[in-house]
Amino acid sequence: MVEKRLGAVPVAAGFLRWLDVGGIVGEVCPGGASAHVTHGQVVEALVAGRLASPAPLVRVWDWARTWAVEEVFGITPDLLNDDRLARALDAIAPELEVVAGTAGARAVTGFGIDVSRLHWDMAGMSAQGAFPAAGQDERYPLIACSGHPEDRRVDLKQVQTGLAVTAGGGIPVHARAFGGAGASQAVGAVNGLKAMAGTPGFLMAAGSRLVSCSSITALPGTGAEFIAPVPAAQIKDAFCAALDRERAEPADWVPERDERKPQAERETCRVLEDTHTLAGRRRSDPPLTVRRILAHSTAVAAGQQAARAKRLARAAADLGKLTAAAGGRHCRTREKTAARIGVITAKRRVNSCLRWQTTADGHGTPGPAWHFDQDAPNAGAAAGGWHALITSLPPGKAGPARVLIHYKGQGTA
Known part of the structure; x- marks a missing residue:
């Protein structure tokens, strides 16, 4: 008695034949007249393998022996050796976009996507x-x-x-x-x-x-x-802090994760609209002005506030250890102490709010004196939660809130 696994191989074969993947490949990349198996058959077997048993594309013939590849596709497992796979992949590589585009178009039409x-x-x-x-x-x-x-x-x-x-x-x-x-x-x-x-x-x-x-x-x-989103570096914190959230239009959108939560605990979004100017690559290129949507999210603001608090806490812990190690092997001079503070500042990204200087005790041992400027975190909190989108959609097609809602599915890409 011979046992072989079926898994999703028959299902994959059914869809591949419905899309005519083998026929598309055979038309674009015909194999040699003496070939025991065509490029299209090889590609169909590879696709079925990736769907049924995802693994690196090596020793595919071993996979084909234990799965019902011969019964479903009519291919002897030994024909799926590395050399034969390589020849098929080399053949379709120059025509890959044609193959994928044709099969994709058939799927879009057939399934009504x-x-x-x-x-x-x-x-x-x-x-x-x-x-x-x-x-x-x-x-x-x-x-x-x-x-x-x-x-x-x-x-x-x-x-x-x-x-x-x-x-x-x-x-x-x-x-x-x-x-x-x-x-x-x-x-x-x-x-x-x-x-x-x-x-x-x-x-x-x-x-x-x-x-x-x-x-x-x-x-x-x-x-x-x-x-598309505007890179965060192009939107200054001072600009965001000056935006009036109360003037912003609410967006009628609730994320799936908040649908079961009470109204007061759900993420809320509000939007404003202005314009954004992009500079050309060369100085002679004219600037381009596009429509910009400024969006505020309470969830993003809360996340940014928590991240700031975590960075400050970790920086404080590092600076506390540095203070305790004053006069040690790594902090014997002001220069070494300043260098260590510089490393902590860069690693924890607290350059905007950390204020420090090196001091010396009665024995001349150098040590750091530091504190966090609370105005800087407060300014960051005021600017938190804002991000910007630019779009070519005219206002008649989509208002600011609709533009934001259109973009919200970007996480699926």
């Missing part, structure tokens, strides 16, 4: 190694230096990845890889989304990487509207 509003975000993946530009194929995304890597590994090169999901249900509908920093790739991403969605225009909610004058200037030509 709403693609009028999509959430798009990008992330970088660091790669170990030198990766000289001269040794890379220009037909594919280049592994290169990135300006602000998420993992803060500025010593590593990166490749950027982008993912688009639907506003309803967070269904992934489009993925793409980019070389370089990625911010300048917005137009290519929108065109790919438009081709896949089969619609001339849609609303794209994106991350802060979209906020550059060159990207936003080019987007209107694609027919897509956008919403």
